Amino acid sequence: MTLRFTLLGDPVRHSISPAMHRAAFEVLGLDAEYVARRIRPDEVGPVMRSAELAGGNVTLPHKLRAARALVEPSAAVRATGACNCWWRRPDGELAGDNTDVGGLDIALSRFGFQPQGARVLLLGAGGAARAAVHALLEGGASSVEILNRTSARAHGLRDGAIAHATDADRVADAVRVVAAPYSGATYDLVLNSTSLGLSSGDPLPFDLDRDAVRGRFGAAFDMVYAAGETAWVRHARTLGIRVTGGLDMLVGQAVLSLERWFPGRAAPFEAMREAAAAELALRRGPDPGDGSSVV
Ligand SMILES: NC(=O)c1ccc[n+]([C@@H]2O[C@H](COP(=O)([O-])OP(=O)(O)OC[C@H]3O[C@@H](n4cnc5c(N)ncnc54)[C@H](OP(=O)(O)O)[C@@H]3O)[C@@H](O)[C@H]2O)c1
Known part of the structure; x- marks a missing residue:
């Protein structure tokens, strides 16, 4: 069964996370997909809890709300009040971390x-x-x-x-x-x-x-x-x-996210960095002009 992961934010259209995670899934031979999804603040908890998702990332402006949706926040989430990575535990409850740290x-x-x-x-x-x-x-x-x-x-x-x-x-x-x-x-x-x-x-x-x-x-x-x-x-x-x-911090948070979702697997830093750099290069040219993050 394909495991589904998603990035939740607003905006997300310039996100390079899908490229990084897809590259990693391919290198590791994982049957998983990763998409970016633009959602409203009131959708954060309900989307994170939806049964079809195994986990995902969260970016601006939803990291604080995501932290509040967790049953098992990591020490970094408790210290910062922010969650950028969550996953569904076997009992269906949500755990999360702040892998920016x-x-x-x-x-x-x-x-x-x-x-x-x-x-x-x-x-x-x-x-x-x-x-x-x-x-x-x-x-x-x-x-x-x-x-x-x-x-x-x-x-x-x-x-x-x-x-x-x-x-x-x-x-x-x-x-x-x-x-x-x-x-x-x-x-x-x-x-x-x-x-x-x-x-x-x-x-x-x-x-x-x-x-x-x-x-x-x-x-x-x-x-x-x-x-x-x-x-x-x-x-x-x-x-x-x-x-x-x-860039290394961006890749680092993605590496740690993947390793939370797939315990025991080592995420391929260099392949993910290459995918991130290639995706960023595609964004060279007119900037989005909306101050959007590309996480
Ligand atoms: N490399 C990575 O992995 C990584 C991870 C997380 C974030 N980031 C980057 O870090 C940056 C900040 O993210 P964030 O989540 O902290 O955003 P945020 O919560 O919106 O905070 C933005 C910060 O920038 C300041 N700022 C904005 N416009 C300014 C201006 N014109 N003059 C002076 N200060 C200004 C704000 O100051 P005020 O408080 O005065 O508004 C605030 O301190 C983004 O570029 C994001 O992409 C990178």
Whole structure:
């Protein structure tokens, strides 16, 4: 029997997840299919519970609702309040994970960046930033300073991280909301989790070449991914900063999703990365113009 998986989001028409998962199913010889489906917020729970689906992924703007539909949320879902991957247990109940967290771990490791003891400047405070804060703290980062356009949202992110932490005092110490990088401070990593860079006319999420900050960042990571690379990745590289884009994180979350759906199977990272890169290249040209994610 063919197992059915689906990506739920709105919009989803630029999604590259079907290409990644179909490539993996083929390599592993799995009788499974994966489609993207655009749904309304009130459809999230009912669609996830529908008996014909074995599981799937969730993207903007439904990750918080998906978390609430789970009977068995993983520790990462409980910590972030967000679910991007779910599956049906043998008893028919829904379990889920936030594989963006592990996807970032995989990408940082491939980048050769060790979070243990690291000082991080995190740009943005949306859903991706929640996953980043959790991954960085679990990885032992010594500080995460959140810089976001809307400071109330950054404070909400910090409060949520403290509320869900088992070691609230450490998190309260390590996570700070800032209006600008601390004067004179240096950072091991600056991580962009804003959506700036998705559309070709976007400004840079952060100018690394201003007098006040020049030379203060050891490495840069852009969660946004693009065919070729984003303008911010090019900007960092021009300044001699070691930098990578978000493709490995995207592939990493897909790899971990597949391994949740098929326990004991090792997902083929390189084949999935190749499929993702090929699909992204097809999207080169006029950008969607609707700020849509292509997860
Ligand atoms: N590589 C991966 O696997 C992966 C995984 C997840 C997400 N992502 C990417 O990460 C990005 C963010 O996703 P998300 O789920 O966190 O989205 P989100 O929840 O909508 O958050 C968007 C963030 O971007 C900021 N932002 C948007 N427009 C801005 C502007 N004009 N100026 C300054 N800040 C702006 C927002 O600031 P405000 O709070 O002030 O609005 C917020 O911090 C997307 O590009 C997504 O594709 C990548």
